[in-house]
Amino acid sequence: KAGVTQTPRYLIKTRGQQVTLSCSPISGHRSVSWYQQTPGQGLQFLFEYFSETQRNKGNFPGRFSGRQFSNSRSEMNVSTLELGDSALYLCASSLAEQGNTEAFFGQGTRLTVV
């Protein structure tokens, strides 16, 4: 059974640009969550999608957005990139229809903003 797949693995962007990251969840998983990992702030929750609907959102500015498609694949978009957006972006998938269940992470996309 394939795990969570994130593409691309590495990305370099210039300040002010926008970027789109992709996440394919484990087959059968309908919940996808996104996290940002940095040395200073650690792992922080961005948002969670289930059945194409955003159910939860963390404390990030509106420049961070996402969506989920009917096949449960999800994309995350960051507009007007800032140097501080450099981070490892992780997505996690789970079966959860309600409540919390086991969440499995992908390897992440390493975004560098220059």
Add this chain to the structure above:
Amino acid sequence: QQQVKQSPQSLIVQKGGIPIINCAYENTAFDYFPWYQQFPGKGPALLIAIRPDVSEKKEGRFTISFNKSAKQFSLHIMDSQPGDSATYFCAASLINNDMRFGAGTRLTVKP
């Protein structure tokens, strides 16, 4: 804001030792407490998880102890091996996998 406090920041043990990592939380709405292991360049991997109606859970060499009244939980790794050297994160989840992570513990197991 750090909703889950994890300690120690780093830990060094000898092979066969039992490292213990501690976490504390404040929000009683948390209802799911997973532990993740992360190697450099990889995403976090789920190790073991517990719900607040259980005081202890064991899976292989990993054990979670949970103290609901103290709002604390800990990870014990029995018979630790050099391959266990990694960063460990505790987390506490609200609803729908909105997880709040501890700052992480870098574990080194010396041969």
